[in-house]
Amino acid sequence: MTFHEFLLQQSTSIRNDIYHSSFVQGIGSDNLSQTQRDYYVAQDTYYTDYFGKLFDLTTEKLTPLQQASKPVSTDEQTAHDALLASQAMLNIPPDQHNLAYLEHMEKAIMQGDATNAMLALLPCTESYHLIGTHFINKFPNNTYEPWLAYYTSPDYKAFTQWSWQVVDQQVPDWQKLSFETQQAYLSTYLTSYQYELTFWDQAARH
Numbered sequence: 001m002t003f004h005e006f007l008l009q010q011s012t013s014i015r016n017d018i019y020h021s022s023f024v025q026g027i028g029s030d031n032l033s034q035t036q037r038d039y040y041v042a043q044d045t046y047y048t049d050y051f052g053k054l055f056d057l058t059t060e061k062l063t064p065l066q067q068a069s070k071p072v073s074t075d076e077q078t079a080h081d082a083l084l085a086s087q088a089m090l091n092i093p094p095d096q097h098n099l100a101y102l103e104h105m106e107k108a109i110m111q112g113d114a115t116n117a118m119l120a121l122l123p124c125t126e127s128y129h130l131i132g133t134h135f136i137n138k139f140p141n142n143t144y145e146p147w148l149a150y151y152t153s154p155d156y157k158a159f160t161q162w163s164w165q166v167v168d169q170q171v172p173d174w175q176k177l178s179f180e181t182q183q184a185y186l187s188t189y190l191t192s193y194q195y196e197l198t199f200w201d202q203a204a205r206h
């Protein structure tokens with residue numbers, strides 16, 4: 001089993017909680033209110049802007065080959081547009097859980113090695129691709145189908161696969177990590193997953 005397969009196994013239950021969360025179910029079954037979408041798109045616009053900077057910081061820590069093999073980034077605005085937010089989103093400031101998530105990733109990047117940095121960012125990329133894969137084409141005439149299409153597109157898929165490839169190269173033999181290092185890596189990764197779940201739960205409360 002590769003490192004990313006081991007990680008996916010460790011995050012199975014939290015990913016199932018994400019699939020079952022009310023907002024993600026709402027994307028999958030065309031059932032979201034305007035206020036929920038306004039709140040989510042406001043939070044996520046702030047998040048993805050900041051994430052772009054964190055991603056650049058992480059990329060600098062990778063090998064030249066890994067950097068060169070990175071697929072072109074896609075514009076997440078397309079995914080945000082698919083949720084049809086109203087102008088009201090412009091007045092919604094970034095919430096505490098969002099800032100805490102970004103701070104967690106930033107600390108992992110500044111304080112850890114390149115693997116720790118990648119593991120902090122991985123739940124973001126991988127969970128959205130897997131949500132898209134899980135829900136696409138499940139609900140007829142879904143208004144939010146373009147959102148699911150974005151995260152399952154060949155470009156986004158390539159980006160997810162590149163992330164998996166990088167962590168597998170960074171840790172070719174995860175069974176040989178010391179117990180402490182394995183726990184530290186897992187903690188960075190699963191903490192980001194927990195923030196992903198919170199992000200969805202908070203959006204559903206609006």
Ligand SMILES: Cc1ncc(CO)c(N)n1
Pocket residue numbers: 044047048076123124125128196199
């Ligand atoms: C909170 C969050 N996590 C992951 C993604 C995927 O890029 C996103 N857009 N927002």
